[in-house]
Amino acid sequence: MNKQALVEMKGISKAFSGNQVLTNVDFDLLPGEIHALMGENGAGKSTMMKILTGIYERDTGTVFSKGQEVQFKDAKEAEKAGIAVIHQELNIIPYLTVTENMFLGKELTVGKTGILRMAEMKKKTEEYLSRLGIDIDPNIEARELSVGQQQMIEIARAIAADTDVLIMDEPTAALTDREIEALFKVMRGLQEQGVGIVYISHRMEEIFKMCDRISVLRDGEYIGTKVIKETNFEEIVKMMVGRDIGERYPERHVELGPERIRVDKLSHEKKFRDVSFSVHQGEILGVSGLMGAGRTEIMETIFGSRKKSSGEIWIDEKQVNIRNPYDAIQLGIGFITEDRKDEGLVLDLSVRENISLTNLKRISSQSVISKTKETELVSKMIEKLRVKTSGSEQSVKSLSGGNQQKVVIGKWLGIDPKILILDEPTRGVDVGAKKEIYQIMNELTERGVAIIMVSSDLPEILGMSDRILVVHEGKATAILDRQDANQEIIMQAATGGNSHEKSGS
Amino acid sequence: MKNQALSQTVQKLGPLLGLGAIVIILSILSPNFLELNNLLNLLRQVSINALIAFGMTFVILTGGIDLSVGSMLALGAALTAGMLSSGFDPILAILLGLMAGAIMGALNGFIITKGKVAPFIATLATMTIFRGLTLVYTEGRPITGLGESVAFELMGRGYFFGIPVPVVLMIISYGVLYFILKKTTFGRRVYAIGGNEEASRLSGIKVDRVKVAIYSITGMLSVLAGIILTSRLNSAQPTAGVSYELDAIAAVVLGGTSLSGGRGWIFGTFVGALIIGVLNNGLNLLDVSSFYQQVVKGGVILLAVILDRKKAS
Ligand SMILES: Nc1ncnc2c1ncn2[C@@H]1O[C@H](COP(=O)(O)OP(=O)(O)OP(=O)(O)O)[C@@H](O)[C@H]1O
Numbered sequence: 001m002n003k004q005a006l007v008e009m010k011g012i013s014k015a016f017s018g019n020q021v022l023t024n025v026d027f028d029l030l031p032g033e034i035h036a037l038m039g040e041n042g043a044g045k046s047t048m049m050k051i052l053t054g055i056y057e058r059d060t061g062t063v064f065s066k067g068q069e070v071q072f073k074d075a076k077e078a079e080k081a082g083i084a085v086i087h088q089e090l091n092i093i094p095y096l097t098v099t100e101n102m103f104l105g106k107e108l109t110v111g112k113t114g115i116l117r118m119a120e121m122k123k124k125t126e127e128y129l130s131r132l133g134i135d136i137d138p139n140i141e142a143r144e145l146s147v148g149q150q151q152m153i154e155i156a157r158a159i160a161a162d163t164d165v166l167i168m169d170e171p172t173a174a175l176t177d178r179e180i181e182a183l184f185k186v187m188r189g190l191q192e193q194g195v196g197i198v199y200i201s202h203r204m205e206e207i208f209k210m211c212d213r214i215s216v217l218r219d220g221e222y223i224g225t226k227v228i229k230e231t232n233f234e235e236i237v238k239m240m241v242g243r244d245i246g247e248r249y250p251e252r253h254v255e256l257g258p259e260r261i262r263v264d265k266l267s268h269e270k271k272f273r274d275v276s277f278s279v280h281q282g283e284i285l286g287v288s289g290l291m292g293a294g295r296t297e298i299m300e301t302i303f304g305s306r307k308k309s310s311g312e313i314w315i316d317e318k319q320v321n322i323r324n325p326y327d328a329i330q331l332g333i334g335f336i337t338e339d340r341k342d343e344g345l346v347l348d349l350s351v352r353e354n355i356s357l358t359n360l361k362r363i364s365s366q367s368v369i370s371k372t373k374e375t376e377l378v379s380k381m382i383e384k385l386r387v388k389t390s391g392s393e394q395s396v397k398s399l400s401g402g403n404q405q406k407v408v409i410g411k412w413l414g415i416d417p418k419i420l421i422l423d424e425p426t427r428g429v430d431v432g433a434k435k436e437i438y439q440i441m442n443e444l445t446e447r448g449v450a451i452i453m454v455s456s457d458l459p460e461i462l463g464m465s466d467r468i469l470v471v472h473e474g475k476a477t478a479i480l481d482r483q484d485a486n487q488e489i490i491m492q493a494a495t496g497g498n499s500h501e502k503s504g505s
Numbered sequence: 506m507k508n509q510a511l512s513q514t515v516q517k518l519g520p521l522l523g524l525g526a527i528v529i530i531l532s533i534l535s536p537n538f539l540e541l542n543n544l545l546n547l548l549r550q551v552s553i554n555a556l557i558a559f560g561m562t563f564v565i566l567t568g569g570i571d572l573s574v575g576s577m578l579a580l581g582a583a584l585t586a587g588m589l590s591s592g593f594d595p596i597l598a599i600l601l602g603l604m605a606g607a608i609m610g611a612l613n614g615f616i617i618t619k620g621k622v623a624p625f626i627a628t629l630a631t632m633t634i635f636r637g638l639t640l641v642y643t644e645g646r647p648i649t650g651l652g653e654s655v656a657f658e659l660m661g662r663g664y665f666f667g668i669p670v671p672v673v674l675m676i677i678s679y680g681v682l683y684f685i686l687k688k689t690t691f692g693r694r695v696y697a698i699g700g701n702e703e704a705s706r707l708s709g710i711k712v713d714r715v716k717v718a719i720y721s722i723t724g725m726l727s728v729l730a731g732i733i734l735t736s737r738l739n740s741a742q743p744t745a746g747v748s749y750e751l752d753a754i755a756a757v758v759l760g761g762t763s764l765s766g767g768r769g770w771i772f773g774t775f776v777g778a779l780i781i782g783v784l785n786n787g788l789n790l791l792d793v794s795s796f797y798q799q800v801v802k803g804g805v806i807l808l809a810v811i812l813d814r815k816k817a818s
């Protein structure tokens with residue numbers, strides 16, 4: 001290698017209380033390179049980067065930063081050495097403004113007085129945001145923003161740090177296509193300035209489009225590094241999973257039963273109006289649209305966690321009144337929420353307790369929980385979904401992102417739903433697990449479950465749905481049969497191009 | 506994984522080790538400390554705080570706080586004493602008193618859930634209201650002349666196979682609450698709500714109901730403590746229970762329950778209440794002035810919590 005590596009990690013090993021998660025892993029990053037780090041959920045990608053930045057201590061191995069052996073004590077030290085991170089988990093403080101979040105911990109002050117130079121910080125924030133091509137008022141509180149926008153703030157913060165190493169742990173999971181485009185442009189700009197970027201993502205298209213090299217981990221072991229131009233999708237997947245997984249989307253044999261749920265002119269005061277659709281037994285209805293179009297809000301309203309202003313919901317030809325999630329669950333509706341950390345999981349509780357949460361009635365008699373029934377349910381789900389844990393007692397907080405998602409799914413499969421709503425079900429989930437989730441969806445529909453799947457991933461919508469509902473600014477702009485749909489038609493309807501109704505039922 | 510479980514157990518043992526250390530020190534300093542009489546007496550003193558702290562554990566586990574326990578204790582005790590002095594059947598009076606406690610607690614719960622008032626503020630207000638109502642009802646004077654009923658005398662002064670009845674009541678309550686928290690769906694919901702209220706709601710848990718129930722239980726336990734106190738003193742004091750919430754919260758925190766909710770256990774609270782009781786009792790035996798006692802107690806609480814945080818990180 002002619003250029004000196006910005007970062008070099010050698011023989012890194014790490015165990016969390018006896019659970020070996022990294023074994024003898026190597027990694028290096030060159031200036032001006034975008035280096036993808038790939039691996040299944042729980043392979044140890046985030047842990048590897050946390051070791052680099054001093055958040056976790058390594059058990060063995062050495063880390064060099066620009067040729068110097070280093071041992072950062074915390075993230076701040078790493079940042080001083082020019083290494084900035086955008087973490088997989090958002091670190092935004094909801095009640096602070098955009099500017100305050102941007103400069104958190106490194107506020108500009110007048111000398112050492114602690115008096116803030118507000119105007120200057122605001123100007124800088126605006127500057128960085130516009131570089132990312134986003135239009136957000138720097139004075140509003142972060143909680144007003146969508147998850148995607150919050151993510152963009154994090155990205156802006158990391159870029160503002162003027163570093164020469166940037167680590168991005170699944171930065172695009174919550175972003176819209178437009179935001180992703182803007183982000184990629186900025187990444188290219190940084191690359192030209194000689195910044196090295198570590199890019200972690202489960203989206204193959206992005207990796208192949210953006211990256212120069214790719215390193216793969218499997219079960220905490222280093223499998224190898226490839227130059228992107230000399231490899232292909234199949235090879236990488238095989239390195240990650242250790243076997244061929246076949247097609248990305250499993251084949252669907254649809255046998256539609258009678259109508260299971262019908263939503264009629266459902267409206268919400270602010271978020272959407274007059275949304276109508278129906279889903280049959282055994283059918284998957286994909287719901288597409290831009291971020292912020294109101295898809296999640298529609299689902300929340302069906303599930304009773306948001307109040308409708310008008311409209312009707314019919315289940316099995318009977319009109320139902322769903323006032324809260326409890327009612328929805330009684331009617332056999334399951335809801336896999338978009339935001340697993342805030343809405344899906346109780347992070348402090350164990351895998352077991354989280355899976356049980358929706359199933360307490362089922363595993364108890366006279367309110368007393370039966371240990372046998374609980375263990376049975378939980379181990380069935382862990383096995384079925386192949387959740388990677390050190391055991392059912394591990395706290396979900398310490399699971400990898402993708403495995404957390406599987407726990408959320410397990411929670412809802414337990415209730416044997418008649419209708420299952422999935423909101424971005426494969427966000428942050430690795431290729432192998434994605435396919436497993438699709439297969440589970442197929443199994444469910446074969447048993448007559450009606451599925452509503454909200455997704456921003458167009459290939460996924462096209463690959464899995466039987467019909468597709470497109471939402472634009474709170475209105476249903478199209479209902480398409482799968483064979484009539486393609487990316488262009490969906491995008492057109494999603495951006496309000498023209499509305500062509502086409503009902504399949 | 507084994508190690509993790511082990512280190513968790515060690516961490517859980519922390520409060521117990523602390524208690525052990527204090528007991529050893531006190532028994533060396535004061536030979537009277539370990540006498541059976543003194544120990545039974547100590548447990549009886551502990552029972553009042555422990556009962557309140559048990560309820561407080563549930564409240565804190567859901568991420569709440571109840572400052573009104575002392576006032577509920579006083580009002581419930583006054584109402585019970587009032588009924589007794591006007592010739593009510595003692596058992597009925599006790600039951601009605603407990604029910605009043607449950608209602609006061611439920612009121613806290615409703616204000617917090619339906620009124621969407623932060624628990625600290627809501628119970629700060631009801632603390633004042635209940636205390637005021639107690640003063641109105643008693644006209645600021647102790648209620649005496651509670652009659653000669655055996656059932657009522659037993660509550661505070663009786664023995665059951667040589668064990669003071671308050672201690673028996675405390676142990677029974679502990680058993681029941683431990684079971685609820687550990688083995689029932691209700692207990693599981695309590696932890697879930699404290700850990701993540703929104704996720705719990707979306708999992709079909711009726712969060713409001715659980716909270717109302719919890720504050721209600723706390724109200725009832727506070728009044729139970731109040732009735733024991735009244736029986737011991739053979740009178741209901743309008744100022745009974747003032748600042749009892751602090752000892753209860755201290756017991757919960759000493760026991761290792763997190764004030765932000767979701768993590769904790771009732772056994773720890775039991776040990777926490779014992780630590781406070783042992784300190785009170787021991788410092789009395791050692792003739793430490795009550796002014797210094799406060800300093801020592803505060804210091805121990807700080808030390809315990811700091812040690813606990815150190816271990817956790
Ligand atoms: N603080 C922790 N305590 C215990 N185990 C942990 C902790 N952090 C991570 N782990 C375990 O280490 C393993 C690797 O986790 P890591 O988050 O690095 O995976 P990842 O490759 O980033 O996965 P994903 O793609 O799902 O984000 C997982 O099995 C996880 O459960």
Ligand SMILES: [Mg+2]
Pocket residue numbers: 045046047088169400401
């Ligand atoms: Mg990760």
